[in-house]
Amino acid sequence: LxxxxxxxxxxxxxxxxxxxxxxxxxxxxxxxxxxxxxxxxxxxxxxxxxxxxxxxxxxxxxxxxxxxxxxxxxxxxxxxxxxxxxxxxxxxxxxxxxxxxxxxxxxxxxxxxxxxxxxxxxxxxxxxxxxxxxxxxxxxxxxxxxxxxxxxxxxxxxxxxxxxxxxxxxxxxxxxxxxxxxxxxxxxxxxxxxxxxxxxxxxxxxxxxxxxxxxxxxxxxxxxxxxxxxxxxxxxxxxxxxxxxxxxxxxxxxxxxxxxxxxxxxxxxxxxxxxxxxxxxxxxxxxxxxDVHDVEQFEMHKLRLLNGSHSALGYPGQLAGFKYIHEVINHPVYRKFVEQMMHKEVKPLLPAIPGVDIDQYCNTLMERFSNPTIMDQLPRICLGASGKIPQFIMPSIAEQIWGEHNFRRLSFVAAAWFRYINGVDDAGNKFEVDDPMVKELQAKAKAGGNKPHELLSIKSLFGDDLRNDERFIKEVTTAMELIAKDGVMATLPKYID
Ligand code: NAD
Missing domain, CATH: 3.40.50.720 (NAD(P)-binding Rossmann-like Domain)
Incomplete structure (x- = not known):
């Protein structure tokens, strides 16, 4: 009807x-x-x-x-x-x-x-x-x-x-x-x-x-x-x-x-x-x-854990040739990677919210990502990255650097996005990069090769602190070089404890 x-x-x-x-x-x-x-x-x-x-x-x-x-x-x-x-x-x-x-x-x-x-x-x-x-x-x-x-x-x-x-x-x-x-x-x-x-x-x-x-x-x-x-x-x-x-x-x-x-x-x-x-x-x-402070805390949990993990599944997943989020999360190596990124690198930065159990929140996210019936497409997750990565991943990296903690996995996600910008996956297949800044991003990615400096010079996306931080540059460069040489699937195990 x-x-x-x-x-x-x-x-x-x-x-x-x-x-x-x-x-x-x-x-x-x-x-x-x-x-x-x-x-x-x-x-x-x-x-x-x-x-x-x-x-x-x-x-x-x-x-x-x-x-x-x-x-x-x-x-x-x-x-x-x-x-x-x-x-x-x-x-x-x-x-x-x-x-x-x-x-x-x-x-x-x-x-x-x-x-x-x-x-x-x-x-x-x-x-x-x-x-x-x-x-x-x-x-x-x-x-x-x-x-x-x-x-x-x-x-x-x-x-x-x-x-x-x-x-x-x-x-x-x-x-x-x-x-x-x-x-x-x-x-x-x-x-x-x-x-x-x-x-x-x-x-x-x-x-x-x-x-x-x-x-x-x-x-x-x-x-x-x-x-x-x-x-x-x-x-x-x-x-x-x-x-x-x-x-x-x-x-x-x-x-x-x-x-x-x-x-x-x-x-x-x-x-x-x-x-x-x-x-x-x-x-x-x-x-x-x-209280606006309450919203900000919920927002921070959600953007850093849900959307940050979506990015961690999306860009590397697309490079490795996956199509849907549940396929990526159900791969044991990715699952471990995202779990460890959440628990070791993101969770320690988040404020406690009365009544919210962060571990339970993370478990629910893993279940939601694993839902095979909604068929959530990686191109949807990946589109408009220039508006997403600076919100979902970069703030966690910046805060980890100030605290001198661990940001290897988060840097790997940034590196995977930098690689993704070229629009070619690890098997050499082309895909569309849907981003309002695509022209500028691709020009910078091409000029920079396996180094992040050109991309990090885009002032409207990256603050000066990160661009000039040697530890961050080193981590991202290492991940970019590994992905370029061996591909995401072979590199990922190096980021799992
Ligand atoms: P969609 O592609 O179905 O719809 C996007 C809508 O945004 C379209 O109606 C389009 O006209 C409008 N739009 C795009 N660019 C615009 C612009 N420059 N000016 C005015 N309108 C513009 O996408 P969606 O799934 O509805 O997601 C839209 C937004 O909702 C996301 O970017 C995100 O911020 C938020 N969101 C989405 C989800 C999700 O799972 N889809 C979850 C939480 C939040």
Missing amino acids: KLLSKNLSQIASQSGRATVRVPTYDRSSVKEGVVHIGVGGFHRAHLAVYLHNLMEKHGVRDYAIAGVGLQPFDASMRDILKNQDHLYTVIERGADGSSANVNGAITSFLFAPDNRQAVIDKMAHPDTKIVSMTITESGYYYNENTHELQAEHPDIQHDLKNENSPKTTFGFLYAGMKRRHQLGLNPFTVLSCDNMQKNGSITRHMLVSFAKLANPEIANWISEKGAFPNSMVDRITPRTEKTDIAALAEDFGIEDAWPVVTEPFMQWVVEDKFCDGRPPFEKVGVQVVK
Whole structure:
């Protein structure tokens, strides 16, 4: 059955099929209180699920989602959602089997290149209380070295010159805020759900910096009255494959052109800092915390352990010719490597959080990585590395150096990424390097050969401390030379005790 509002009750009651849960609230009468930029897999498996659960189980009616796509490729999401009444299926795959839930939280979708003003008007609508986003790490125009907005970036320059037809998230946020200011409304809360430490604080700094360049009065207003909660987000959500679409039709009888596949686990820790109200997130299992320090600690655990380990599996795994995360983690040598990296090099750096057992957290991660049913693709894990490695791996290395501890395995991961940048695996097969900085990275990798100096000279990615630290340079150079000479599989055992 095609996924459409009119087919929902039939979809829920197809005989001889596994049970499907469908929205039972009246989607035509809900208000769109959330505008979300970047309706990809993760948003549809995470925030949209929490909001759907609030509507389904707790009668919340003011926080449906208007999706927004800024990128040319978001046209497919626009077309597919429009074609199925903005409904989609969340397929949860765990060790015990799969379930399918139709999500109704998204009720419209605006594709910015169709009508940029419509996006600005939606953000300025009085019903809009929150503008949330999952725009990937590269969507922030954040300079890792100076911690400032990349104000000279051509996209940012374009938006400063074209206030009413912006391209970037910050151009749109600014235009939406400015309109609200003119209308005498409050600012909306800007809620980043991207994997970045201090995602809210960075978002605030990027937007206020942009606004200062455009109109200092608006910048002051945003700074004084706006809210930018920090949050830690977690739910492994691979890219949807054709086989997932076929399996959904076969097992659950649903014809959905773009379902989302995810794991049963989900977590969201969010700072309680909203300037114009918020949904009662606590009712659906969100950890809403008063103190920003609490979020930062959860973020640090998650980014350094989960995302750091993903990087440790991703770049070496891709070089060795693996395709999926579970294949890599189920290889005994990789398993030991990642376990030892977590326990010996990352865990000692992490703060204790009351009620959180770090060893148990690590064990759960190993189980989640080993889940063979969600088929998490290495190219997904590896993409956009220039926004990831400086967040997930480099801070642990820097802190280990200050403490004069062990950072061999972390350095091996950095070396594997440097090798990966060339786009050729250990067997000589080419693969695509999907990174907004790919040209610069590849030029530096080529110029540097098996030495890291050229890559480490990219100021926007690497702080001066690391670039000039002899112990780090030595470790990375050794790993790069070993990988180049013998390949990842033969080198890895040297990094295991
Ligand atoms: P996806 O490829 O399915 O979707 C990415 C979305 O980001 C698209 O809607 C795209 O339009 C938008 N986008 C990309 N670059 C942009 C830019 N420069 N400006 C504005 N929008 C932009 O990816 P996804 O799985 O949804 O992941 C998105 C982000 O969510 C990740 O980068 C990460 O920060 C966060 N996240 C993902 C997962 C996961 O397991 N997939 C888990 C935790 C957090």
